[in-house]
Amino acid sequence: xxxxxxxxxxxxxxxxxxxxxxxxxxxxxxxxxxxxxxxxxxxxxxxxxxxxxxxxxxxxxxxxxxxxxxxxxxxxxxxxxxxxxxxxxxxxxxxxxxxxxxxxxxxxx
Amino acid sequence: xxxxxxxxxxxxxxxxxxxxxxxxxxxxxxxxxxxxxxxxxxxxxxxxxxxxxxxxxxxxxxxxxxxxxxxxxxxxxxxxxxxxxxxxxxxxxxxxxxxxxxxxxxxxxxxxxxxxxxxxxxxxxxxxxxxxxxxxxxxxxxxxxxxxxxxxxxxxxxxxxxxxxxxxxxxxxxxxxxxxxxxxxxxxxxxxxxxxxxxxxxxxxxxxxxxxxxxxxxxxxxxxxxx
Numbered sequence: 001x002x003x004x005x006x007x008x009x010x011x012x013x014x015x016x017x018x019x020x021x022x023x024x025x026x027x028x029x030x031x032x033x034x035x036x037x038x039x040x041x042x043x044x045x046x047x048x049x050x051x052x053x054x055x056x057x058x059x060x061x062x063x064x065x066x067x068x069x070x071x072x073x074x075x076x077x078x079x080x081x082x083x084x085x086x087x088x089x090x091x092x093x094x095x096x097x098x099x100x101x102x103x104x105x106x107x108x109x
Numbered sequence: 110x111x112x113x114x115x116x117x118x119x120x121x122x123x124x125x126x127x128x129x130x131x132x133x134x135x136x137x138x139x140x141x142x143x144x145x146x147x148x149x150x151x152x153x154x155x156x157x158x159x160x161x162x163x164x165x166x167x168x169x170x171x172x173x174x175x176x177x178x179x180x181x182x183x184x185x186x187x188x189x190x191x192x193x194x195x196x197x198x199x200x201x202x203x204x205x206x207x208x209x210x211x212x213x214x215x216x217x218x219x220x221x222x223x224x225x226x227x228x229x230x231x232x233x234x235x236x237x238x239x240x241x242x243x244x245x246x247x248x249x250x251x252x253x254x255x256x257x258x259x260x261x262x263x264x265x266x267x268x269x270x271x272x273x274x275x276x277x278x279x280x281x282x283x284x285x286x287x288x289x290x291x292x293x294x295x296x297x298x299x300x301x302x303x304x305x306x307x308x309x310x311x312x313x314x315x316x317x318x319x320x321x322x323x324x325x326x327x328x329x330x331x332x333x334x335x336x
Binding site: 007010011013014017025027029030038039040077078080104106107108109 | 134
């Protein structure tokens with residue numbers, strides 16, 4: 001039976017917007033291999049780089065925050081990004097577990 | 110995503126509706142899907158596939174398209190009988206899980222709003238209280254009073270309605286007596302064996318938060334085992 005954790009990220013996004021923050025929603029839309037979080041996992045990021053929720057086990061959140069700030073600065077509305085198997089040169093944004101994920105970023109406005 | 114859509118989504122979640130969010134990741138458009146309701150015409154041609162995802166309660170991208178589907182299911186109803194100390198911790202743990210808790214306790218001092226803010230409390234005997242809650246085989250019961258007058262009618266209701274999880278607090282001896290009483294009322298051994306008693310997985314703790322943790326762990330495990 002499906003009864004996923006309800007992390008209330010969308011409710012939190014709404015609270016942030018009410019507090020006049022700019023919010024980008026990041027959602028895991030595809031996974032390959034042993035990704036740490038399932039499809040549908042979410043996190044939100046504001047213009048300052050504060051974030052809540054998660055799209056991995058801490059492996060790629062830094063890169064997602066940077067991308068989200070970029071979306072707000074460049075006044076874009078959405079973007080898809082992929083993270084692949086980590087290697088030494090990409091240690092900072094790679095998935096240590098060897099999985100791959102696609103994350104969809106969208107500005108809520 | 111438009112702020113207006115976010116508002117609609119939050120409202121649907123509050124109303125415990127079942128729905129899906131559909132997003133076209135190639136152009137950024139998104140909408141809400143609800144079963145048997147008209148769908149945004151930009152997404153109409155994917156209706157069959159969206160229905161398929163929704164019926165399987167699945168999230169993901171429809172094959173060979175740019176359409177992402179995320180389904181939202183109604184929270185599972187968990188009925189706690191006994192507004193006792195352990196119940197207060199159960200309410201806390203359940204906050205981050207997709208469970209909708211109702212508490213039944215005919216004893217006024219226990220079932221107070223001050224003890225359980227923002228929780229549905231029914232200050233009636235179980236037979237009356239269950240008239241106010243729609244239950245089925247996707248519901249769960251946690252009986253905590255270990256008072257036969259209060260727990261037994263609730264257990265009988267849960268067995269009749271085939272709840273997927275039925276747990277009852279009390280020692281082995283208390284549980285043996287409980288089983289005898291249920292047998293006398295006409296329940297079969299097979300039915301009675303569906304009750305988890307003494308309730309909870311073995312963690313070893315005796316404090317209220319530890320017992321609550323052992324109960325919620327058993328409930329989550331039973332939820333995932335249910336197909």
